[in-house]
Amino acid sequence: MTTTIDGPVREAVDRVRVQVAALHAQLVRYELVVWTAGNVSGRVPGSDLFVIKPSGVEYDELTPESMIVCTLDGEVVEGEHSPSSDTAAHAYVYRHMPEVGGVVHTHSTYACAWAARAEPVPCVLTAMADEFGGPIPVGPFALIGNDDIGIGIVETLKDSRSPAVLMQNHGVFSIGKDAKAAVKAAVMCEDVARSVHIARQGGELVPIPQDDIDRLYDRYQNVYGQR
Amino acid sequence: MTTTIDGPVREAVDRVRVQVAALHAQLVRYELVVWTAGNVSGRVPGSDLFVIKPSGVEYDELTPESMIVCTLDGEVVEGEHSPSSDTAAHAYVYRHMPEVGGVVHTHSTYACAWAARAEPVPCVLTAMADEFGGPIPVGPFALIGNDDIGIGIVETLKDSRSPAVLMQNHGVFSIGKDAKAAVKAAVMCEDVARSVHIARQGGELVPIPQDDIDRLYDRYQNVYGQR
């Protein structure tokens, strides 16, 4: 911890600490994670900081206070623990996708199954057209330890409407305008990965025509939910 | 909000608000929904109104007060939020099926899997004969935004004993004499969609002869449960 944060950034950091800590409960609730795998981060508005889960800490023990605050280079600014071992990937996304306010990583079961085959999830459900606007793409195999995972995420997502990418042989990274939107994308990714897997086990899928996918995606992104 | 509701309709609306809000918990309990997907509505007896979930609101936050009251044309009469984005489909069902008192929509996993193949669920379990009286039928692919989904639901269900329809590439709509019966049909639909999917993954299904299906359906609809 090398910096003192105060003023409006202090308040923003503390608000994001509360949000990010609480959102991890959604990963547990929707069974996207086991043990300490998986993590949520959120960019701190009006700053070059983000808040992320500590490494190797159990979900039941997460509190706003135990969250780690990092710079966009992944350097720890506040935190008693080490940050998530996936911090470099989150940081890379924040540096290269300024519109992204939240990042989530999971090893959710059905998404990992597609990832272990390096196969995109085809868009055959209207809910998937709504949320993903097409298939959920596959990113490259990349080892942890440098920027390879971050590069793979950004390179894959910049060519896709999808807010989630299946990193080959690894798991899901999802993004959103804030941490909650990224968690929603992670939840929906597993949900459609499961439904489409099961659908295809039973026979031929019926495709949705691309222009119908386009119409569904446009409407959902613009008119759904409370205004 | 353009009308003031009072007298006996006031009481009926408030009763249905309580029922519809509470029934959403069954969708969560039986894991028929994730995030804010899915919705329950109930017709208000003695009126041309129905009560439905607000759009994009989380299940944990639903209360009787947050429910939306609509006319049978889907116009909002009471409610601070927008109604479910599926309101037009619910309204169409209530206008064209006067015996229906409740409608449920979900994207439950196994039902969606059959829907993504546009394949009816064959009736190979006695519990399915009891509740559905035959296969669970598939309705047409239809985009949201006009009456196409409502038309597809009504056209499919009017030729079937089934209280549930798998809308192609979309999900389930179920109906009942009231909202609780429609929820039961949605729960049973996913249950049999799952059992029959798994059954067929293991080999050839044994059919139930049609006259036995007829006998089971007749008995269940007429003598089961508390009189």
Added chain:
Amino acid sequence: MTTTIDGPVREAVDRVRVQVAALHAQLVRYELVVWTAGNVSGRVPGSDLFVIKPSGVEYDELTPESMIVCTLDGEVVEGEHSPSSDTAAHAYVYRHMPEVGGVVHTHSTYACAWAARAEPVPCVLTAMADEFGGPIPVGPFALIGNDDIGIGIVETLKDSRSPAVLMQNHGVFSIGKDAKAAVKAAVMCEDVARSVHIARQGGELVPIPQDDIDRLYDRYQNVYGQR
């Protein structure tokens, strides 16, 4: 209600009411049932009575007081509700299998999948050898409304070590020395039906030699658990 029960049978009935009501929670916990499907019964020691779930009542509402007491002919002796619609099958088992003190019926998912193919679950797990002593057998297709289901259960189980039978196109009936043992058999039946289904989806099963099955079954029935 035509009889007054008192003395030691009164106490025994009340004890079994408590046990049978509580055991239904295990069906819910292990997800063997949805909505109001499934039922547990228990013979009242020292009498010609058994206690069973009321028909069509939700699991959350079951209390010792709402249980139904029946004669071994299935006639209601105590109870405000109708007894389970499966009461005749339970009664038939009690009349023809005097060693049986508990009966359970479910439509649990994986067991139903085998039942919809009329295929016994092969014994390829030591836990299955322990509890079932061989395959879980399939009983005949039978309609509700007379003794056909009861006859099918008894005829199938009398030639088997298994405490559970998969009734074709229907579901599971399990038995035990008391209601708790029958519930355990229903839980284990679904557990092994699931594991063996999944095993076979992945390739060839390795059989367990019959004499090893015999050794495992003998040991488990005689030495396992607290003496």
Added chain:
Amino acid sequence: MTTTIDGPVREAVDRVRVQVAALHAQLVRYELVVWTAGNVSGRVPGSDLFVIKPSGVEYDELTPESMIVCTLDGEVVEGEHSPSSDTAAHAYVYRHMPEVGGVVHTHSTYACAWAARAEPVPCVLTAMADEFGGPIPVGPFALIGNDDIGIGIVETLKDSRSPAVLMQNHGVFSIGKDAKAAVKAAVMCEDVARSVHIARQGGELVPIPQDDIDRLYDRYQNVYGQR
């Protein structure tokens, strides 16, 4: 109970009693066990003792006081109940693997599915490379009642980086530096057994090159988590 334990060993035993009792809740939470199947044990540091679950007792009823303390030969030193019927296997592992401080046994579903085919789980996920360093191996078919299961566990694990072994037609045994680490291995074993099963149902798996598996394993064992 033939010995009186006091002094620092008394404190160590009581500490391990608390840990082992509590860790069984993780088996329930991650649905690795049904009814009374499955068990956790932990070596008592500074002694030739270990603590294990009593046989045939339900998970909800486990307390630190109901745990059983055994010598490394599996003889009961403290305990009102019989020890787990798998005690001999745990004891054999402690005698022959001095670095092991915890052992877990489950019949978790997907692991049993691979075990029923005597097929190792291939290493196609980075999380699996991290934790298992390669495939999860299969141990021999062995009957309970002597040291055959223990021998099979030790012979299989000594040639593997994996902290878990799939005993053929039986289930999982996992090990760790303490009981918590062994529980983690059991949880991760089921998680990857499930993901890889589902992956392969959908088509060809993409292998991870062995040197990448080696790099991932090395990093995870040495730098992950809180220092």
